[in-house]
Amino acid sequence: MSTSWKDIWNEKDRINKVILDFLIKADGFDGVGAFDVEDWIKYTKYLYNLIGISSKDKVFEVGCGSGAFLFPLYLKGIDVSGIDYSNQLIDIAKKFLPENSFSVDDAADISKLEKKYDITLSHGVFFYFKNLEYAEKVFKNMVSLSKHKIAILDVCDLDKFDKYHSKRIEKFIEEGFSREEYEKKYKGLNHLFYDKNWFLDLARKYNLKANIVDQNFQNYGNSELRFNVFLEKNC
Numbered sequence: 443m444s445t446s447w448k449d450i451w452n453e454k455d456r457i458n459k460v461i462l463d464f465l466i467k468a469d470g471f472d473g474v475g476a477f478d479v480e481d482w483i484k485y486t487k488y489l490y491n492l493i494g495i496s497s498k499d500k501v502f503e504v505g506c507g508s509g510a511f512l513f514p515l516y517l518k519g520i521d522v523s524g525i526d527y528s529n530q531l532i533d534i535a536k537k538f539l540p541e542n543s544f545s546v547d548d549a550a551d552i553s554k555l556e557k558k559y560d561i562t563l564s565h566g567v568f569f570y571f572k573n574l575e576y577a578e579k580v581f582k583n584m585v586s587l588s589k590h591k592i593a594i595l596d597v598c599d600l601d602k603f604d605k606y607h608s609k610r611i612e613k614f615i616e617e618g619f620s621r622e623e624y625e626k627k628y629k630g631l632n633h634l635f636y637d638k639n640w641f642l643d644l645a646r647k648y649n650l651k652a653n654i655v656d657q658n659f660q661n662y663g664n665s666e667l668r669f670n671v672f673l674e675k676n677c
């Protein structure tokens with residue numbers, strides 16, 4: 443319990459939650475995909491457990507943005523780093539996470555990195571890719587950068603494609619906008635949807651053990667439209 447005002451203003455936990463809230467927003471988790479900090483902490487913990495991240499692991503994220511997904515790991519003392527093609531978001535990551543561990547890069551260009559990581563992951567990124575050919579290039583890069591595990595998280599599920607727009611429009615209208623405003627805002631901004639078999643085929647091609655689980659987090663509006671892919675190198 444705090445004993446003075448000075449203790450209150452110095453309280454690390456409060457400040458870290460304020461930072462995390464900012465990172466979540468900077469990384470675009472709003473609208474249907476909005477998260478509050480407490481839910482984000484529970485959600486990321488649920489995914490860290492599914493991946494099986496241990497305290498000694500070195501974790502690298504492709505499309506890390508401002509570092510919202512990595513921040514709770516960083517606070518636990520885990521070695522985290524990443525790349526993103528947004529220099530604005532990488533500037534934020536460098537401010538709140540270890541400065542030298544983040545760089546601006548396109549996900550398809552990371553094959554030049556020399557260091558290897560225990561785990562390479564990518565959360566909420568693969569649906570921004572232009573096509574499956576590009577996505578396979580990134581997949582291959584993630585496999586070669588990883589010593590053990592690869593996790594591709596929050597992937598748009600092709601089986602749920604029909605639900606996608608109706609759910610987003612519903613939320614948009616709930617927030618006081620019209621269907622026309624939705625169509626105008628998102629014109630030409632499509633998401634790439636994936637068949638689970640596409641990942642299973644790649645796992646076979648690259649000799650990886652694969653486990654795919656539907657996203658299952660109650661307070662995340664996109665949960666029912668997404669799945670997570672967990673891969674492991676066969677020894």
Ligand SMILES: C[S@@+](CC[C@H](N)C(=O)[O-])C[C@H]1O[C@@H](n2cnc3c(N)ncnc32)[C@H](O)[C@@H]1O
Nearest residue numbers: 469505506507510511526527528548549565570
């Ligand atoms: C929804 S944000 C998720 C950020 C972070 N992974 C997280 O969960 O907090 C999607 C991120 O993917 C990045 N991104 C999308 N396509 C990319 C690409 N081709 N190369 C690198 N970064 C990319 C965006 O800049 C953005 O930071």
